[in-house]
Amino acid sequence: MPTVRETTYHLLRTWGLTTVFGNPGSNELPFLDGFPPDFRYVLGLHEGAVLAMADGYAQARGRPALVNLHSAAGLGNAMGNLANARASRTPLVITAGQQARSMIGLGAVLGEPAMTRVPEPHVKWAFEPSSPQDVPRALSQAFHLATLPPAGPVFVSLPWDDWAQEADADQVAHLASRRVRAAGAASAEVVAELADRLRQAKAPVLVIGPEADEENAFAQVAALAERLRAPVWTAPTPPRCPFPTRHPLWRGVLPPSIAGVAERLAGHDLVLVLGAPVFRYHAYRPGPWLPEGAELIAVSLDPEAAARSAFGDALVADVGAVAGQLLDALPDSPARPAPAPVGRPDPPLEDTAPFTAGAVFARMARTLPRDVRLINESTSNTSQFWEQLDLDRPRSMFFPAAGGLGFGLPAAVGVALADPGRPVVAVLGDGAAQYGVAGLWTAVQEHLPITFVVLGNGTYGALRGFVSQLGVTDAPGLDLPGLDVARIAAGYGMPARRVSDGNELAAELAMAGPGRGPRLLEVPIRAETR
Ligand code: TPP
Numbered sequence: 001m002p003t004v005r006e007t008t009y010h011l012l013r014t015w016g017l018t019t020v021f022g023n024p025g026s027n028e029l030p031f032l033d034g035f036p037p038d039f040r041y042v043l044g045l046h047e048g049a050v051l052a053m054a055d056g057y058a059q060a061r062g063r064p065a066l067v068n069l070h071s072a073a074g075l076g077n078a079m080g081n082l083a084n085a086r087a088s089r090t091p092l093v094i095t096a097g098q099q100a101r102s103m104i105g106l107g108a109v110l111g112e113p114a115m116t117r118v119p120e121p122h123v124k125w126a127f128e129p130s131s132p133q134d135v136p137r138a139l140s141q142a143f144h145l146a147t148l149p150p151a152g153p154v155f156v157s158l159p160w161d162d163w164a165q166e167a168d169a170d171q172v173a174h175l176a177s178r179r180v181r182a183a184g185a186a187s188a189e190v191v192a193e194l195a196d197r198l199r200q201a202k203a204p205v206l207v208i209g210p211e212a213d214e215e216n217a218f219a220q221v222a223a224l225a226e227r228l229r230a231p232v233w234t235a236p237t238p239p240r241c242p243f244p245t246r247h248p249l250w251r252g253v254l255p256p257s258i259a260g261v262a263e264r265l266a267g268h269d270l271v272l273v274l275g276a277p278v279f280r281y282h283a284y285r286p287g288p289w290l291p292e293g294a295e296l297i298a299v300s301l302d303p304e305a306a307a308r309s310a311f312g313d314a315l316v317a318d319v320g321a322v323a324g325q326l327l328d329a330l331p332d333s334p335a336r337p338a339p340a341p342v343g344r345p346d347p348p349l350e351d352t353a354p355f356t357a358g359a360v361f362a363r364m365a366r367t368l369p370r371d372v373r374l375i376n377e378s379t380s381n382t383s384q385f386w387e388q389l390d391l392d393r394p395r396s397m398f399f400p401a402a403g404g405l406g407f408g409l410p411a412a413v414g415v416a417l418a419d420p421g422r423p424v425v426a427v428l429g430d431g432a433a434q435y436g437v438a439g440l441w442t443a444v445q446e447h448l449p450i451t452f453v454v455l456g457n458g459t460y461g462a463l464r465g466f467v468s469q470l471g472v473t474d475a476p477g478l479d480l481p482g483l484d485v486a487r488i489a490a491g492y493g494m495p496a497r498r499v500s501d502g503n504e505l506a507a508e509l510a511m512a513g514p515g516r517g518p519r520l521l522e523v524p525i526r527a528e529t530r
Contacts (some may be wrong), residue, residue, distance in 0.1 A: 004135050005163035007172045009036055011136055013424065014176045016145050017066040017245060019417070021054040023047050025070030027097025027110050030163045032068075042417065042446070045438035047077035049410035052436055054092055055085045056414025060395055062214065064091035064146050065414075071096055072112035073373075075155075080114025080404045082153060087123040088210065088239045088401035089302070091151040093142045093429075094119065098128065108516075115157040127155035132165035136172055144180040149301040149318070184301060184318025186325060193327035194297065194315070194322075202271035204228055207254065209235035209276020210401075211300060212242035215262060217320030218394040223272055224323045225249050227330055229338045233264065235276035235387070239401035244392040248341035253386050257281065266291040271312070273298035275319040277305035278312055278515065280371040282403070283469060339477075344387060353397040353500035353524040357455060358379035359521055361388035364453075364503070368400040368425060368508040372396070373415050377408025377433075380461030380529060385427065406435030409452065413439045416448035423449050423512040430456040430483055430522075440492040443518040451512045452520040454485045457527040489520040496520035 002010075008031075019040045024032060035041060036397045046048035047069050058065035085092055089118035098375050099111030100102060112118065114125050117236035129138040135158065143153045186194070197203055207227070212221045222244060225232045232249045234242060236256035243250055246360065250255055254261050261279055265271055278298045283309050289311040291298055296312030306314035315322070347358035357378065365388050375398045376385050382399075398415060400407035433454050443450050460478045467475060478488050489496035499521050500506045508521055 001166040001169060002172070003163065004132050004165050004167045005031065007140060007167040008134050009039070011139060011172070011176055012066065015040070016063060017143070019057070019098070020066050020068050021050050021057070021414070022068035022358070023050050023070060023074055024068070025074065025097065025110065026097060027071050027160045028068055031097065031158065036326060036429070044410065045441050047074045048081050048266045048406050049436050049439040049442070050168060051081040051092075051094075052407045052410035053414035053417070053439065053442065055081065055088070055407065056375070056398060056411030057418050058090045058092060058414070059088065059398055060415040060418035061356055062395060064093055064143060067094040068093065069096045071110045072115060072118050075115075079119070079122065079244040082119060082122040082406045083402040084400045085406045088462055089151045089276040090153065091146040092153040093146050094123070094155045095151055095158050096155070098157045098159040101159045104159070114169045116155065119153075122153065123155045124152045126155040126157075129160075129162070133161035133168045135162050135170075136167060136175055140175045140178065140444065144178075148180065149184065150277055150304075154252065155473070161529050165233070170254050171461055176335045181379055185321040186315060186317045188313060191325045191329050193323070195326055197270060198228060198272065198326070198330060199334070202267045204270040204272060205265060205274045206230050206232045207235050207271060207276060208232060208242040209274065209300070210238060210240040211275025211319045213240035213394050216322055217275065217323060218242070220320050220323035222247060223453065224326055226338075227327060227333055229333055229336055231339045235273065235279060235402045236261065237280045237282055237403070240395075240400045241391040241397035245386065246390045246392065249339060251342060253383070256282035257283040257285035258289060260290045261321065261380045263292050265294060270294065271296040273300070273312075273324065275300055277336065278309040278314075344359045347388070348381070349502055351502040353506065354526045355502070355505075355523065356384075357525050357528060358384040358388055359502075360453070360455065361385055362527060363386070363506050364509055365390050367506050369423055371422050372512060373422050373424045374398070374406050375412045375415060375424070377405060377406075378427045378433065378455050380429070380430045380457070380465060380527070381455065393440065405432045408444070409433055410439030410484050411437035412450050412452070413443050413446070413448060416450050417446065420449060421514050423451070423514060425451045425453060425512055427455065429458050429461065430454055430458065430485055431480055433485055434483075437488065440489055440494055440518075440520070444493045447517045449512070449516055450518040451509070451516045451520065452489070453524045456483075456485065456522055457525050458483075459527050461527050461529060464527065468529070486520060486522045494518055494520055498522045500522070
């Protein structure tokens with residue numbers, strides 16, 4: 001009879017979960033003992049970094065990833081980045097080792113009777129199997145639930161003395177061959193109604209969200225915008241790039257406020273939202289939800305987001321499938337001309353530091369290879385990032401979806417692990433870089449092709465922007481003097497240097513490519529608030 005441990009490794013193999021992102025403790029050692037040679041263990045030195053590495057890996061691949069953390073303490077350390085993973089709907093199977101079953105209730109060290117409550121509310125499901133024989137089935141449920149739309153993290157607590165127990169062989173044979181799928185297309189009547197509303201609209205506009213950043217949707221959505229001759233906005237606070245940023249129909253990213261969205265959408269009578277909640281605001285600027293006379297229809301696979309919205313109609317369905325169905329239902333373009341493209345002037349390419357962030361991004365746009373994957377966690381400069389960078393392929397830009405810092409640096413490690421054949425550039429604030437700094441060690445050990453570009457403005461720049469917005473006059477804790485990020489990176493074994501010359505910066509950026517190990521560039525920039 002196979003053991004629970006043997007059975008689990010067999011199932012993980014069939015689900016393609018052969019990379020384990022972890023940080024071990026005693027509760028996890030019986031699972032890791034005799035780790036199979038076809039599995040890979042990616043060690044992170046802090047659980048926040050472990051979670052974000054798995055998140056970047058899963059988002060870049062579009063498939064679930066497996067995380068193994070140490071009891072309640074390790075799980076707790078991962079919570080900030082778990083909030084990001086929940087918001088970006090990343091399919092993660094998160095596990096933590098629990099004490100031996102008979103010790104859990106006794107208050108033993110590393111036993112947590114309320115283990116499943118630790119990750120709430122940032123998981124779709126949290127479970128501790130009631131017997132060792134239920135471990136394989138619970139992991140199967142976790143895998144399928146994490147993957148089913150809307151995808152997201154799930155959690156399973158695993159007592160360490162379960163691994164050596166006998167498994168139920170019959171149950172395992174079934175679990176290994178199960179397929180669980182969601183069919184996301186809309187019915188014919190719904191598509192006909194949607195097509196009719198689009199046909200009748202005088203001035204429709206599209207707002208595209210992260211669900212469109214999938215291989216099956218990216219090109220379909222652009223084709224639909226072209227077919228409709230409709231301008232396109234990216235939905236507020238984008239964690240991914242769902243639409244090419246140099247497409248002539250692209251207007252930019254909607255501002256993250258109620259009034260700001262209505263102002264930008266003025267003049268349109270129908271707003272079709274594809275793949276975003278309506279909407280993910282940040283700054284509080286009240287106003288009308290929509291411009292006068294406009295209607296809104298949102299297509300998203302998230303029923304909770306559909307129900308939560310304060311206005312507009314919603315359709316719960318797969319964005320790529322619906323875009324394809326609409327293209328079939330609307331074979332001809334309307335009579336109106338395509339909107340004129342919006343000009344985007346380049347900022348001056350300064351020769352010496354401190355640079356403007358816009359100038360750094362403009363150099364990146366000119367210099368980086370086309371197939372680069374970008375991670376952005378430079379919070380005060382996101383609008384310049386979107387203005388300057390030319391992003392035109394799916395799964396190639398990642399930002400912390402819940403706004404939690406500490407995602408960017410380790411997520412870059414996961415993104416690079418997903419495909420070391422593509423260069424990765426992580427743009428990080430000098431503040432943001434500190435929250436996930438342990439990820440530098442894994443990048444060095446795994447010899448990953450990542451260029452970390454740390455923008456040094458010596459301050460929490462985004463918070464300086466909020467100071468004026470919120471009417472705050474005198475708050476402490478906003479300055480960051482005395483940080484030497486290049487020396488910190490050197491301590492983790494990573495080549496690192498400060499770059500103060502514009503041509504040198506261009507030369508360094510041009511070196512981003514596969515086959516080389518990670519590097520860190522510390523780039524002094526001016527503090528700007530918008
Ligand atoms: N802690 C976490 C985990 N997440 C957060 N978002 C914050 C605190 C609050 N916060 C938002 S932006 C910001 C902080 C502290 C400043 C980040 O500074 P830096 O990375 O240097 O970038 P800058 O804003 O200067 O561009």
